[in-house]
Amino acid sequence: xxxxxxxxxxxQKEDQVFFDLWLKGDQRGFSGLYNRYKNRVFGFLVxxxxxxxxxxDLLQDTFxxxxxxxxxxxxxxxxxxxxxxxxxxxTIDYFRHVKVENEHQADTDKSVGRxxxxxxVDFSNMQVRGYINEALKTLDPxxxxxxxxxxxxxxPFKEIAQIMxxxxxxxxxxxxxxxxxxxxxxxxxGLHGL
Amino acid sequence: xxCNKWQEEGLLYVSxxxxxxxxxxxxxxxxxxxxxxxxxxxxxxxxxxFFHADVLCEAPSxxxxxxxxxxxxxxPRATHGAGIFASVWFKRAxxxxxxxIFGTTAGVYFTMNYYNGTANPAGFALSKAxxxxxxxxxxxxxxxxMQALKKDSLIKKPVEHFANRLRPNPSTRGxxxxxxxxx
Numbered sequence: 001x002x003x004x005x006x007x008x009x010x011x012q013k014e015d016q017v018f019f020d021l022w023l024k025g026d027q028r029g030f031s032g033l034y035n036r037y038k039n040r041v042f043g044f045l046v047x048x049x050x051x052x053x054x055x056x057d058l059l060q061d062t063f064x065x066x067x068x069x070x071x072x073x074x075x076x077x078x079x080x081x082x083x084x085x086x087x088x089x090x091t092i093d094y095f096r097h098v099k100v101e102n103e104h105q106a107d108t109d110k111s112v113g114r115x116x117x118x119x120x121v122d123f124s125n126m127q128v129r130g131y132i133n134e135a136l137k138t139l140d141p142x143x144x145x146x147x148x149x150x151x152x153x154x155x156p157f158k159e160i161a162q163i164m165x166x167x168x169x170x171x172x173x174x175x176x177x178x179x180x181x182x183x184x185x186x187x188x189x190g191l192h193g194l
Numbered sequence: 195x196x197c198n199k200w201q202e203e204g205l206l207y208v209s210x211x212x213x214x215x216x217x218x219x220x221x222x223x224x225x226x227x228x229x230x231x232x233x234x235x236x237x238x239x240x241x242x243x244f245f246h247a248d249v250l251c252e253a254p255s256x257x258x259x260x261x262x263x264x265x266x267x268x269x270p271r272a273t274h275g276a277g278i279f280a281s282v283w284f285k286r287a288x289x290x291x292x293x294x295i296f297g298t299t300a301g302v303y304f305t306m307n308y309y310n311g312t313a314n315p316a317g318f319a320l321s322k323a324x325x326x327x328x329x330x331x332x333x334x335x336x337x338x339x340m341q342a343l344k345k346d347s348l349i350k351k352p353v354e355h356f357a358n359r360l361r362p363n364p365s366t367r368g369x370x371x372x373x374x375x376x377x
Binding site: 008022027029030031034038039040042043046047052055056059060063064066067069072125128129131132148150151152156157158169172173175176179182183186191 | 200201202205206209210211236237240241243244245247248249250251252253254255258259261262263265266267282
């Protein structure tokens with residue numbers, strides 16, 4: 001466990017270096033941060049919206065918003081948590097304004113899990129991805145948000161509670177239920193306990 | 195069977211959000227609680243098997259990568275050196291303060307005029323009307339027309355009479371003219 005904590009601290013230091021370069025106008029700064037986290041943020045956005053094109057637009061919005069608000073970034077905070085906070089807000093704004101919640105429920109599987117840019121991914125991972133996506137679709141939206149923020153974004157629960165504007169116990173309760181429901185779905189597909 | 199410890203501390207334990215004392219307490223608890231042992235081992239298994247980058251992450255198209263890198267690689271709009279004056283919150287606070295000051299000033303101004311005109315009309319009416327009446331009475335005495343003036347109900351009328359008939363006008367700043375001839 002100490003190794004994981006040490007790794008997280010090292011990652012945070014590297015993020016700070018990239019962030020400083022970015023603020024100085026060095027291209028390596030932004031591309032370093034972007035290449036490090038784009039897949040996680042995009043994975044979160046795709047699963048939240050259920051549409052790759054919309055997720056790409058939101059990905060662009062997220063990083064542009066990060067650029068505009070770079071001066072508000074608290075250096076004590078994890079960059080990944082901050083960028084996921086922005087991505088979450090963009091997603092909520094998107095649903096609020098466009099009101100396509102029903103569509104994204106129905107269309108999730110047409111685009112998620114295609115893995116267009118990961119041709120070397122093996123079949124078992126693709127299969128698991130499909131089952132996970134199916135399981136995620138069965139979740140309550142709030143449970144799905146907590147699960148994705150935690151598992152894709154590695155955002156601490158304390159910050160998830162801040163991002164979702166709820167008490168930490170609510171976030172923990174949603175996570176517990178999300179895990180329970182996902183496990184149930186995976187079991188139904190004969191995946192749990194592999 | 196369910197154990198609250200899993201929701202309260204188990205998830206925080208896995209996400210490394212407990213301090214050293216809490217970690218020790220939870221690890222002690224897990225040793226004696228089969229529910230927490232199962233939950234913990236299941237979660238760690240799921241994390242390793244299903245909840246990892248190959249399954250949960252997605253790669254955006256190279257075209258959007260280039261677009262985003264080109265758009266965002268330039269210098270961010272405001273740097274840390276700009277300090278508090280560059281922040282959006284500072285601007286919002288400034289605008290709110292200006293509205294608050296102007297709003298309060300306008301409110302106080304109109305409230306004072308309103309009170310001058312309505313809440314205490316008798317005072318203004320009294321001073322003005324009594325002064326006018328006094329001069330009228332003096333004139334009447336000097337002109338030997340006291341009798342005629344006494345017949346006029348104006349003197350007997352209470353001051354409230356004027357107050358009730360007059361309408362406040364903020365533009366007069368509380369000064370109310372009374373035309374006694376009409377009365």
